[in-house]
Amino acid sequence: MxxxxxxxxxxxxxxxxxxxxxxxxxxxxxxxxxxxxxxxxYPPCKMVDRVSEIMKEACQKRLTEEAKTGSNLLHYGFRMGDPLFRAQLAKFLTDQYGYDVRKERLLATCGATSGLYHLCTMFFSPGDLVFAEEPSYYLALEMMEKDIKRKIIHVPLDTKGILPEELESTVKQFYPKEGFVPSKERLYWSMVYLISCFQNPTGACLSEDRCKAVVAIARKYHLLVVSDDLYGPLHWSFDTYGRTPSHAPKPLKYFDREEDEGFFGNVVSNNSFSKIMAPGLRIGWMEGPPVVLAKFACSAYFVSAGDFNHFTSGLLGTALESGAITNHIxxxxxxxxxxxxxxxxxxxxxxxxxxxxxxxxxxxxxxxxxxxxxxxxxxxxxxxxxxxxxxxxxxxxxxxxxxxxxxxxxxxxxxxxxxxxxxxxxxxxxxxxxxxxxxxx
Incomplete structure (x- = not known):
């Protein structure tokens, strides 16, 4: 019954x-x-087959090395992720985006959906607001609204991404009259969810001026901006000479700079290998500010389990080191x-x-x-x-x-x-x- x-x-x-x-x-x-x-x-099946070969070679190489050193990828692993994976990922992202990505600001996850879920639940509670683009990725909206009971407030976008003036005016409608002061119990007042580059579904990329404006709004109203940045490396723009691919558009996280006056840490870049390689890997990462990463690293979840997917992230570290992933992309x-x-x-x-x-x-x-x-x-x-x-x-x-x-x-x-x-x-x-x-x- x-x-x-x-x-x-x-x-x-x-x-x-x-x-x-x-x-x-x-x-x-x-x-x-x-x-x-x-x-x-989804990635095409033939490309996933190519990823299978990359992972097979990485597995053979890494496990052979592990046997010689006495290490073991099948242990719990490091809270922030396999050291080789984070180091090689930082080099890969630096090459793709054209700015210095620090391994200390990277956290291995089980993919973008997992990252988004944990960010929502770690920093916010049922009934809290999420300001999201309209249109936006429907399963992310569904997960936040239906599964974890967040209230979605839409903000329009155009071909250059979310409209900052609309974002601020919408936020102001709900922002508490008495203001908000961050505390250990509540670091952010509310959350913004967007896809800053090659947005799903529109394909729009947030312009640099708008990136700066969104960061300023996030700081002013104590917002955590979660940007799903799954598609950045999958670009085919060319430099002014038309010969070689230029860098991918810089993600929103780049504009939330630690050297800025008044920096707190308001943007997390939420990523996955599901789109640039294969979804079955179940590996992603966050590039985040210290205040966000520290809360994850100190949580009982990480203390108990180590990183999210230690074995596969270790193999990806080896694959990144070989250059095979860059060639694949x-x-x-x-x-x-x-x-x-x-x-x-x-x-x-x-x-x-x-x-x-x-x-x-x-x-x-x-x-x-x-x-x-x-x-x-x-x-x-x-x-x-x-x-x-x-x-x-x-x-x-x-x-x-x-x-x-x-x-x-x-x-x-x-x-x-x-x-x-x-x-x-x-x-x-x-x-x-x-x-x-x-x-x-």
Whole structure:
């Protein structure tokens, strides 16, 4: 009776518990039938196979070295992460972003979702506010609102990222009249969640001026800004000579500088290897200020368990040291850019003047604005009935009912180029048919 009562409160629970999916990807593939899934924000299977080879070589090398030195990656490990991993990660990030990333400011995690969850629960309580972009990554919103009971307050963005003036005016509506003073029990008044570079779903990158403005607002109102920075290395912009890739756009964390007057530590860069390598690694990291990292390092969670995923982070340290991961990312960028160039050609031929979109320079996603008289749910219904393609509806990426109904998100990451372009053509034909139907009414 007790179990029936619990399952009755969660109608979806029984299906989840009985699911035989090997992974979320397996479930989507099984239910999508023969449709081309443009909604899937995953690395492509061939690239994951390449990661498998990288990890196999790293495992052989590292375990051979461990046997000689008497060390053991299967022990609990260091609270902040494997020393080699943190040192090599710092070098990797310094090379990718073009500024000095210190290993002392890095903390190994189980990935970005794990990092976000722990930041929310370590520093805040149920009922607290989270100021988030609109649109934003829908599963992060769902986790914060549904699972840990935070209240989402949306702030609009444009092609250059979140609008700082809108952020400040929204924060001021809720900020306590008596102000806020940080204490050991409560370091921050509230939290901001955003994706500062190649945002999901829009692909926008927060401009440097806006990064500085967001940091100033965070300091003024005692906010912890959590920036999911999963996509930065996946960029294909070029330097002024058009020969070699430039550095990735600097993450928001860079602008919260410790040498600044009035520095407290208001920004955490929350990252993962899930997008730049493979999600099954379950490894990520935070680049954070001392006040944040100290709270993690001193928590009973870390004292009891050591770091989050000691074994895999150790292997990644070896892979980073070898240069294999950098080479892998260079090839990944090349293939993604090829898909984007081909997609642009299709859109120019079929949908010029019909849709609006920004051509991404990195990441996984393209955010498409449909004609104002078109609803993404209607387009989805038409595709399910007639066209061989699926996508993500824009209204998934907000907690405001009725918002973003004429937007859709597609991903170019997971599918091979030919299949992706076939899906883009199918989607284009569906949009044109629905437009013709709506225009005739």
């Amino acid at each position: 007790a179990s029936e009562f619990v399952l009755g409160m969660y109608p979806e629970a029984n299906a989840c518990l009985q699911s035989n999916r090997k992974s979320e990807l397996d479930g989507i593939d099984a239910t999508a039938s023969k449709k081309i899934p443009l909604q899937q924000g 260079v090839e990944t960028r090349r293939q993604y850019k090829e898909k984007i160039v081909a997609m642009q050609q299709v859109f120019e031929e079929k949908l010029k003047g019909v849709i609006k979109y920004s051509l991404p320079e990195g990441g996984f996603f393209v955010w498409i604005q449909l004609p104002t008289n078109m609803n993404c749910d209607d387009l989805m219904a038409l595709c399910q009935k007639k066209y061989n393609v699926t996508f993500a509806c824009g209204n998934k990426f907000t907690k405001n009912p009725g918002s973003l109904s004429n937007f859709i998100r597609i991903s170019f990451s997971h599918l091979e180029k030919d299949t992706f372009i076939e899906g883009v053509k199918e989607l284009s034909d569906a949009i044109l048919e629905l437009k013709a139907t709506n225009d005739s009414q």
